[in-house]
Amino acid sequence: MTTVLYNHQIEDQALKAEKIAIIGYGSQGHAHALNLKESGFDVVVGLRKGKSWDKAEKDGVDVTTVPEAVKQAKVVMVLLPDEYQPKIYEEQIAPHLEAGDALAFAHGFNIHFSQIQPPDNVDVFLVAPKGPGHLVRRTYEDGAGVPALFGIYQDATGKATETALAYAKGVGAGRAGILETSFQEETETDLFGEQAVLCGGVTSLIKAGFETLTEAGYQPEVAYFECMHEMKLIVDLLYEGGLEGMRYSISDTAQWGDFVSGPRVVDADTKARMKDILSDIQTGRFAHGWILENQANRPQFNAINTRENQHEIEVVGRKLRELMPFVKKPVNTK
Numbered sequence: 001m002t003t004v005l006y007n008h009q010i011e012d013q014a015l016k017a018e019k020i021a022i023i024g025y026g027s028q029g030h031a032h033a034l035n036l037k038e039s040g041f042d043v044v045v046g047l048r049k050g051k052s053w054d055k056a057e058k059d060g061v062d063v064t065t066v067p068e069a070v071k072q073a074k075v076v077m078v079l080l081p082d083e084y085q086p087k088i089y090e091e092q093i094a095p096h097l098e099a100g101d102a103l104a105f106a107h108g109f110n111i112h113f114s115q116i117q118p119p120d121n122v123d124v125f126l127v128a129p130k131g132p133g134h135l136v137r138r139t140y141e142d143g144a145g146v147p148a149l150f151g152i153y154q155d156a157t158g159k160a161t162e163t164a165l166a167y168a169k170g171v172g173a174g175r176a177g178i179l180e181t182s183f184q185e186e187t188e189t190d191l192f193g194e195q196a197v198l199c200g201g202v203t204s205l206i207k208a209g210f211e212t213l214t215e216a217g218y219q220p221e222v223a224y225f226e227c228m229h230e231m232k233l234i235v236d237l238l239y240e241g242g243l244e245g246m247r248y249s250i251s252d253t254a255q256w257g258d259f260v261s262g263p264r265v266v267d268a269d270t271k272a273r274m275k276d277i278l279s280d281i282q283t284g285r286f287a288h289g290w291i292l293e294n295q296a297n298r299p300q301f302n303a304i305n306t307r308e309n310q311h312e313i314e315v316v317g318r319k320l321r322e323l324m325p326f327v328k329k330p331v332n333t334k
């Protein structure tokens with residue numbers, strides 16, 4: 001596998017001579033389209049009429065229908081929700097792919113779990129920023145970048161790696177680092193990370209801590225500041241300096257608490273359950289459940305989402321964030 005690459009190691013003139021279609025303009029789509037455009041690439045966005053189409057037009061990017069964008073482009077980056085990709089691919093993308101085109105993804109789910117099976121005569125690659133799309137955009141605007149993984153599934157032209165690296169540079173990843181992976185490794189590690197650590201793990205930990213404090217009679221506002229608001233500040237220190245950097249900045253009292261109480265919260269049983277989660281991903285059990293949930297029109301997803309949005313931490317948090325103008329507005333209010 002290729003070592004970590006940066007802008008100075010990546011040639012992008014060939015890709016700059018081609019048109020890139022970004023299919024979807026959501027969290028990742030808007031970031032890829034705007035970052036690539038500002039990096040000097042020729043971008044067209046493929047959408048349906050609606051909220052994203054209006055936003056793309058307002059942002060000044062070239063927007064058209066999905067089939068038209070595919071017809072115009074040499075590289076087609078699919079940034080639709082994973083669960084919608086197979087149907088839209090079959091109906092609106094596949095019929096318009098030509099030999100020598102490139103089909104790209106920011107997550108390997110549908111290729112790895114064989115929900116999309118591309119023709120043999122196109123390149124298929126992955127450029128997966130390791131961060132939420134809105135921060136891929138915000139970081140780029142700040143002059144920095146979010147690291148990305150790239151992977152090659154199919155190299156029909158012999159230039160798939162050159163194209164993928166130029167694309168990754170264009171979205172800003174070359175300012176941070178670009179690491180080679182495979183569709184299997186990106187898919188399985190990304191699903192594991194978002195379930196057991198980043199999203200599922202952290203939100204469960206935050207809610208459990210908040211509930212422990214409020215059930216003990218402490219003010220919900222204090223519990224919110226302790227368990228949710230300060231989480232970003234601690235994670236910022238981890239982002240900048242790892243465990244050592246964070247521990248340098250917190251008190252020795254907090255560091256001792258970290259050492260003696262942390263292992264009581266996350267213990268060997270937790271790690272055993274993490275291995276079960278990884279097994280569900282590797283065997284396809286998770287993917288199968290997600291595909292069925294969407295085929296049934298998301299009954300569990302919608303019920304849990306409603307319940308989560310009504311959790312006391314959300315009620316308290318919305319009230320407090322309204323009082324703190326410095327807290328950046330949630331991405332869904334832009």
Ligand SMILES: NC(=O)C1=CN([C@@H]2O[C@H](COP(=O)(O)OP(=O)(O)OC[C@H]3O[C@@H](n4cnc5c(N)ncnc54)[C@H](OP(=O)(O)O)[C@@H]3O)[C@@H](O)[C@H]2O)C=CC1
Pocket residue numbers: 023024025026027028029046047048049050051052053066078079080081082084088106107128129131132133134
């Ligand atoms: N969110 C993230 O930060 C990350 C996401 N990824 C991957 O990126 C890909 C995109 O995810 P994400 O950006 O979160 O998706 P979002 O849900 O944020 O955005 C989806 C986009 O697809 C459009 N869309 C939905 N249905 C259709 C349709 N039928 N025809 C045309 N356009 C449609 C939506 O437009 P409309 O307004 O019309 O609904 C919207 O612009 C996924 O593969 C995901 O796994 C990878 C890394 C991180």
Ligand SMILES: CC(=O)[C@](C)(O)C(=O)O
Pocket residue numbers: 129130131132133190194198199
């Ligand atoms: C931001 C990211 O990479 C996630 C959490 O895996 C996702 O949104 O898919």
